[in-house]
Amino acid sequence: MMALEQAKTNKDYARLVNRIYHTSDFEFVGIALQETYYPFVIKWRFAAGNQSEQFRQIVLRKGIGIAGLVFRTGKPFYDNNLSKYSFSNKMYTPIANAESLWSAVAIPVASSLGTVNAVLLAGYRRKQPVSLETVAHLGEYLHG
Amino acid sequence: MIKDKYLEKYVGQSRSAIMFFAGDQLIASNHSAEELQRRYGLDPCYLRQIAQNGKSSSTAGYQVRTNVVTIPTKEKESLHLSLCYRLLDQEEDVYSLTIRNLQHEEQLSAQERQHLLTRYVNRAHEKERQRISQDLHDSIAQGVYSAIMGVRRFTQGDLSPAEQQETSQAIEIQLQETLTEIKEMALDIRPAVLDSFGLVPAIKALAKRLQANSGVIINVLAVDEQAIQLTSDEQSVLYRVCQEAINNALRHAHPSEITVLLSNHPHVIQMQVLDDGDGFNLKKNAHFNGHSLGLMNMKERVTALNGVFEISSHPHEGTTLTVKFPLNTVR
Ligand SMILES: Nc1ncnc2c1ncn2[C@@H]1O[C@H](COP(=O)(O)OP(=O)(O)OP(=O)(O)O)[C@@H](O)[C@H]1O
Numbered sequence: 001m002m003a004l005e006q007a008k009t010n011k012d013y014a015r016l017v018n019r020i021y022h023t024s025d026f027e028f029v030g031i032a033l034q035e036t037y038y039p040f041v042i043k044w045r046f047a048a049g050n051q052s053e054q055f056r057q058i059v060l061r062k063g064i065g066i067a068g069l070v071f072r073t074g075k076p077f078y079d080n081n082l083s084k085y086s087f088s089n090k091m092y093t094p095i096a097n098a099e100s101l102w103s104a105v106a107i108p109v110a111s112s113l114g115t116v117n118a119v120l121l122a123g124y125r126r127k128q129p130v131s132l133e134t135v136a137h138l139g140e141y142l143h144g
Numbered sequence: 145m146i147k148d149k150y151l152e153k154y155v156g157q158s159r160s161a162i163m164f165f166a167g168d169q170l171i172a173s174n175h176s177a178e179e180l181q182r183r184y185g186l187d188p189c190y191l192r193q194i195a196q197n198g199k200s201s202s203t204a205g206y207q208v209r210t211n212v213v214t215i216p217t218k219e220k221e222s223l224h225l226s227l228c229y230r231l232l233d234q235e236e237d238v239y240s241l242t243i244r245n246l247q248h249e250e251q252l253s254a255q256e257r258q259h260l261l262t263r264y265v266n267r268a269h270e271k272e273r274q275r276i277s278q279d280l281h282d283s284i285a286q287g288v289y290s291a292i293m294g295v296r297r298f299t300q301g302d303l304s305p306a307e308q309q310e311t312s313q314a315i316e317i318q319l320q321e322t323l324t325e326i327k328e329m330a331l332d333i334r335p336a337v338l339d340s341f342g343l344v345p346a347i348k349a350l351a352k353r354l355q356a357n358s359g360v361i362i363n364v365l366a367v368d369e370q371a372i373q374l375t376s377d378e379q380s381v382l383y384r385v386c387q388e389a390i391n392n393a394l395r396h397a398h399p400s401e402i403t404v405l406l407s408n409h410p411h412v413i414q415m416q417v418l419d420d421g422d423g424f425n426l427k428k429n430a431h432f433n434g435h436s437l438g439l440m441n442m443k444e445r446v447t448a449l450n451g452v453f454e455i456s457s458h459p460h461e462g463t464t465l466t467v468k469f470p471l472n473t474v475r
């Protein structure tokens with residue numbers, strides 16, 4: 001029962017990522033999930049538009065990087081010119097490095113009891129600035 | 145007089161800044177001194193005061209020579225100066241102040257180098273403590289606090305069995321994450337793997353962790369651990385150099401790949417850390433830049449163990465750092 005439920009959502013996530021990638025101009029779309037078993041690692045599980053498989057190696061840390069901040073705070077985050085952050089900066093976003101993203105927005109997709117357990121991120125490799133509007137635009141996919 | 149002419153020329157062209165005071169008045173200074181004043185907005189009397197403060201009671205005649213003096217400037221960097229303050233004429237109350245800017249001296253004395261290094265090491269230790277303290281506060285304390293809140297909700301709230309299940313899992317995750325962070329901090333401070341399993345596993349674990357945190361590919365190519373006969377001092381130093389080199393590459397170079405190579409040759413063990421990032425101008429970073437001690441400290445630690453430390457880097461061509469230790473096979 002539990003496993004079926006999981007499989008269904010996973011399929012949904014894969015579909016969601018592909019749908020966003022194909023119906024928007026985002027150059028990368030990904031979803032990071034926190035595992036439900038020890039040691040509760042957070043990784044990028046679904047991606048579209050990825051330039052390599054390197055993103056699978058990333059272990060997200062709560063509170064660090066755009067997506068990590070969404071995990072910690074439950075609020076959307078976005079930023080431009082991501083390469084300006086040096087490793088050791090709280091805004092350093094590993095996925096931006098692995099996927100050469102110039103800008104990205106991230107929003108929470110699922111949570112239980114106030115802890116976020118899935119985050120959706122979309123971004124650009126070209127110098128395409130993102131803003132609160134982009135956040136809203138990405139959010140529409142979750143309710144549509 | 146011809147003597148005066150050459151004296152004046154010598155003083156005028158000196159790389160050291162030279163100032164003359166009569167009483168409280170600056171009466172003359174050479175080109176370097178004017179440059180120093182203009183560039184950094186330094187008040188000559190302020191410098192003189194610093195020199196006078198260095199005076200010890202036993203000084204015979206009147207001459208004060210300071211150790212390295214660090215002066216903050218308007219720009220972020222600090223100046224490192226050595227000052228020499230000397231009485232020239234008692235009756236007319238005339239003093240000379242000679243200032244050497246240690247940044248510009250290619251040839252620092254061994255003592256001066258040591259003095260600067262000690263200062264940087266102290267500062268780095270302080271920075272490290274600050275970071276640890278902040279991590280303890282930000283993530284560990286925060287994590288424990290959240291877990292406590294979870295337990296409260298569990299015991300006080302009127303929860304359905306499903307909610308209870310969810311709450312207890314949330315608490316478990318919270319504690320587990322905090323545990324992971326504690327382990328990471330312990331690793332940062334001193335990797336236990338290094339003591340129990342040796343250099344190669346320690347470097348592999350480090351590379352894996354930094355790769356996971358950064359999204360940058362980090363390869364480790366190493367010879368058979370058995371082939372490496374290193375003292376524990378050498379192992380520690382190689383580990384630290386590797387840690388600093390990877391961190392440098394991640395922080396400064398925007399690399400897409402970093403590679404650590406450990407190889408052994410007859411009588412020599414060699415470690416190289418290569419990145420394909422931005423590279424940098426070695427000349428500009430050859431001396432103390434006032435805030436970092438990474439490269440300097442690495443080099444110092446390697447040479448202290450009779451090792452060789454080399455860096456080659458060119459803008460846009462990445463950086464290669466090489467450390468070699470002589471191997472004593474009859475250990
Ligand atoms: N792999 C590298 N690629 C590009 N630049 C580098 C690299 N390693 C070092 N640098 C440059 O050399 C400078 C000095 O490096 P160093 O490790 O001594 O200090 P830091 O990293 O700036 O500070 P610290 O290590 O004390 O935190 C750096 O600021 C950077 O500009």
Ligand SMILES: [Mg+2]
Binds near residue numbers: 439
């Ligand atoms: Mg450094």
